[in-house]
Amino acid sequence: MIDNPQSIYEKMREQGYSRRDFLRFCSYIAAAAGINATGLSTVVKALETKPRPPVIWLHYQECTCCSESFIRASHPVVADIILDKISLDYSELLQAAAGVQAEEVLSETIKKYRGQYLMTVEGSIPTNNGGVYCTIAGRTSLDRVKEIAEGAKAIIAWGSCASWGCVQSANPNPTGATPVHKIITNKPIIRVPGCPPIADVMAGVIVYLLAFDRLPELDHFGRPMSFYSKRVHDSCYRRPYYDAGLFVESFDDGSAKKGHCLYKTGCKGPVTYNSCGIIRWNNGVSYCIQSGHPCIGCTEENFWNNEPFYQHLSSFPGFGIETTADTIGATVGGIAVAGIAAHAIATNIRKRKTIGENASHNAHDDNDTKPADKQEGGE
Ligand code: SF4
Ligand code: SF4
Numbered sequence: 001m002i003d004n005p006q007s008i009y010e011k012m013r014e015q016g017y018s019r020r021d022f023l024r025f026c027s028y029i030a031a032a033a034g035i036n037a038t039g040l041s042t043v044v045k046a047l048e049t050k051p052r053p054p055v056i057w058l059h060y061q062e063c064t065c066c067s068e069s070f071i072r073a074s075h076p077v078v079a080d081i082i083l084d085k086i087s088l089d090y091s092e093l094l095q096a097a098a099g100v101q102a103e104e105v106l107s108e109t110i111k112k113y114r115g116q117y118l119m120t121v122e123g124s125i126p127t128n129n130g131g132v133y134c135t136i137a138g139r140t141s142l143d144r145v146k147e148i149a150e151g152a153k154a155i156i157a158w159g160s161c162a163s164w165g166c167v168q169s170a171n172p173n174p175t176g177a178t179p180v181h182k183i184i185t186n187k188p189i190i191r192v193p194g195c196p197p198i199a200d201v202m203a204g205v206i207v208y209l210l211a212f213d214r215l216p217e218l219d220h221f222g223r224p225m226s227f228y229s230k231r232v233h234d235s236c237y238r239r240p241y242y243d244a245g246l247f248v249e250s251f252d253d254g255s256a257k258k259g260h261c262l263y264k265t266g267c268k269g270p271v272t273y274n275s276c277g278i279i280r281w282n283n284g285v286s287y288c289i290q291s292g293h294p295c296i297g298c299t300e301e302n303f304w305n306n307e308p309f310y311q312h313l314s315s316f317p318g319f320g321i322e323t324t325a326d327t328i329g330a331t332v333g334g335i336a337v338a339g340i341a342a343h344a345i346a347t348n349i350r351k352r353k354t355i356g357e358n359a360s361h362n363a364h365d366d367n368d369t370k371p372a373d374k375q376e377g378g379e
Contacts, residue, residue: 008210009048022047032279033204033216034226046211053210054109054117056148057091060134060141061168061177062123065196066159067093072282073199092136093122103137110151118209119152121145121162121180124169128176142183149184154215156190156205157181157222160298163193170304181222188215191222195298200279201227221301223273232269232295235277238262251292262289266310268297 006014012022026044035043059067090106097105109117123141126133131142149155157180160166168177181189192205205224208216216224233239241247241261248256248265263270272295276287288295294310297303307313 007047007049007051011052029204029207032200033208033224035208035211039212043207043211046213047207050210053153054113055090055120056106056109056117056152057093057120058122058141058145058148059092060121060123060125060145060161061175062159062161062166064093064122066122066194066202067091069194069196069199070202071199073203106148110148114151116153117151118154118156118206119148120156120158122158124161124165124177124179125183126168126175127178127183128174131176133175145180145183149187152187154188154190154209155180155184156192158192158202159197160193160195160303163191163222164301164303166195167304170302189222190215190218190224193223193228193299194274195303197299198227198275198279198281201275219273223299227275228273228299230273230275232272232274232276232289235275236269236289237277238289256292262292262294264312265294266296266308266312267294268300268303268306268313269295271313272297272300274299 009022012025013019017025023044026040026047030040030043057067090102090109092102095102095105123134125131125141125145127142131140134141136144157163161168161177162180165173165177165179168175169179179191181191190205190209192202194201201224204227205216208224216226219225219228221228233242236242238259238261241259242263246255246258246260248260248262250256251265261267267289269289276295277289280287280290296309297306300306
């Protein structure tokens, strides 16, 4: 544990980063977190002057993919500085200490920084049979999470396990796997779901807390609006094919080769909230849909128990691009939704008919024509 924590800027300078690198990093992280130009100076000042916050990073029933994702963030500073210098007060996965030594660090951090430390959790917490399915240092994760949460300033639930329960809570949920917010109810909790969450989203959340010393704007599930307010469908580059009614029917068919919409092969993009289509993965290189696989809805509650991965949604969504999880929550099941869905179906059928007619006119035409070229008076 560091007695006099340095600011992120001081740490960057010590590691040989220039002032320009620092400013670039601030811009990058502010953009990722949806902070506008007026907020950028606050980010710069905070990272320049504020000591890094004490963080206790806990691991329970999980595969560690959230940490794996984080250390592969696209900006080198995230791994070099944010993770290295922020998360290591206590991190069961990454700390060098083990056994008694690690436990001493944990209790010292809890005591010394009571009311100040950030508690982050990866993994769900088993509650069946007194929580015996996950024990650390002879104590159940259920006991530990309650005790450590007591002195925490705020909690971040990393990934779908800590946010929803994820695969461990899939039917029949033998361990009674439970997300953090169902166990801790008296602390502010930010949920950052995903299996795993995008590294730049994780970094953006931490930096936001550090810079503004308050929670970012959250939706009614506790997810930061700047990253989870739009559906994957809304930023999908295959969206023109969806709107045009051009779908992949089975993997490796002609439509798959042309990159058409994956809705019929089970894509959950229309009901999934994440920034994949904007931020993407692996330094912004790609994401599931770009790699030819339908979105499986990994940020959503019960995604393992919901409709099968390769079966298309039972309803045909047609919500507008500005719709958020909150507004969908308020309208789902209503007549309005039925009307919108019916409109979307009718629109797609009309478009497909037009496309079909055009296609037969141009039958000798190429195989690669884009739907935008074929739409006439599309909506
Ligand atoms: S259904 Fe899936 S593949 Fe098709 S446009 Fe929406 S998100 Fe993209
Ligand atoms: S595209 Fe869907 S399944 Fe893939 S990472 Fe994004 S939200 Fe998760």
